[in-house]
Amino acid sequence: MKITAIETVPYAIPYTKPLRFASGEVHTAEHVLVRVHTDEGLTGVADAPPRPFTYGETQASVIGVIERIFAPQLTGMDVLAREPVHALLHRTVGNPAAKAAIDMALWDIAGQALGLSVTRLLGGWTDRMRVAHMLGFDSPERMAAEAERMRDTYGITVFKVKVGRRPTRLDIDVCLKLREVLGDGAELYVDGNRGWTASESAAALRELDRLGITLAEELCPADDVLGRRWLVRQSSVPFVADESATTPAEVTRSLLDGAATAISIKTARTGFTHSQRVLFQCEGMGAEVVMGNQIDGRLGTVCTVAFGAAHASSSRRAGELSNFLDMSDDLLAEPLVITDGTLTVRDRPGLGIAIDDAKLARYRQDH
Ligand code: MUC
Ligand code: MG
Incomplete structure (x- = not known):
């Protein structure tokens, strides 16, 4: 089966509640829907969420690199020729969300062709993951109220708290309030x-430790090489690299340099193929992983849970799978349902994604 075209559709869907964090904020999901078409009529779907504050990509750059470089290179190639496809993608540096979306759409096609879910193709460990909810910057009272709403409505009991404000007291007070409530x-x-x-991170960690936090992620820049290593050595919980370790090579360097002791895997930036490389590397090196969230909508969340549930080590911790709840709408024909703090994988061929054409027509920005 051959790739005949790669379609890119920019769309914008507002958030009901913007997510604010130390490196930026997101008010509108300005993403790119990526569809890979084949000569046998199957179409693979995935989402590319540009994150200029993390990788430098924009909606226009995702569309540009796919239309001008990747689509001409990949058209005519075998859908299952994953290594040759990645060798071509690798010739262009950067552009992780654009590459990841193409990779995941190809897995979607492979699953559809075989009549198997991507989770089963990747490893088939389980069919669900516990859900962690990300709480963006706000007052202690409002963040605690959001956490309570998530717990009472969806059964979520795991929370990733955004910190990194100055003075550090602002964020420590939030964590104190959350623990109290x-x-x-x-x-x-x-x-x-x-x-x-x-x-600052070391002083904050001493206070946060008393509250029983379980992970600390990217508290200071990994480029402050010695400071970061010094901090990681004194952390009593796994120290997670996220945006500082976005490729298999960066993950190795980060773990060997002592810049982290755990890794956040985000399918939005490493697709399924490289996420699996990162996961197996972490298993080999004895580092824990957490399934992270690239501020994904439902489409991205379907991909994260499909991958996370496929392996024992990626499903051990709760995955960050709920921030699509803050979007005013989405493109999927069917809702994603979180119950008892758990999200279940769709047991359908491929990713089991159906796009609602009326919604796509409403939110697309290219006409
Ligand atoms: C996270 O884990 O950092 C915020 C920026 C980004 O790239 O992803 C989010 C969540
Ligand atoms: Mg992070």
């Missing part, structure tokens, strides 16, 4: 998106 039953972890210095 949610009690010991809730799991809390923090993500600084590089907002603090290593010494």
Whole structure:
């Protein structure tokens, strides 16, 4: 089966509640729907969420690189020729979301052709994941109210708290409030998106430790090489690299350099193929992983849970799978349902995604 065309559709869907964090904020999901068409009539679908504050990509750059470079290179290639496809994608540096969307759409086609879900193709460990919800910057009261709403409505008891503001007290007060309101039953972890210095992070970690946080992510920049290593050595919980370790090579360097002891895997930037490489590397090196969230909509979340549920080590911790709840609408024909703090994989061929054409017509920006 051969690739005949790669279609890119820019769309914009507003958030009901913007997500704010140390490296940026998102008010509208300005993503690119990527569809890979084949000569046998099957179409693979995935989402590319540009994150200029993390990777430098924009909606226009995702469309540009796919239309001008990737589509001409890949058209005519065998859908299952994953290694040759990646060798071609690799010739162009950067552009992780554009490459990841193409990779996931190809897995979607492979699953459809075989009549198997992508989760089963990747490893078939389980059919569900526990859900962690990301709480963006706000006052302690409002963040605690959101956490309570997530717990009461969806059964979510794991929360990733965005930190990295100055003074650090702002974020420590949020965590204190969350622990007070949610009690010991809730799991809390923090993500600084590089907002603090290593010494600010170390002082904050000592206080956060007392609240029983379970992970600390990107509290200071990994480029502050010695400061970061010094901080990671004194962390009593796994220290997660997210935006500082976005390729298999960066993951290796990060773990060997002591810049992290755990890795956030985001299918939106490493697709399924390279996410699996990263996962197996982490297993080999004895590092934990967490399934992260690239501020994904439902489409991206379907991909994250499809991958996370496929392996024991990627489904052990709760995955960040719920921030699509903050979007005013989405492109999927069917809703994603979180119950008892759990999201289940669709047991359908491929990714099991159906796009609602009326919604796509409403939100697309190219006409
Ligand atoms: C996260 O884990 O950092 C914020 C920026 C980004 O690239 O992803 C989000 C969540
Ligand atoms: Mg992060």
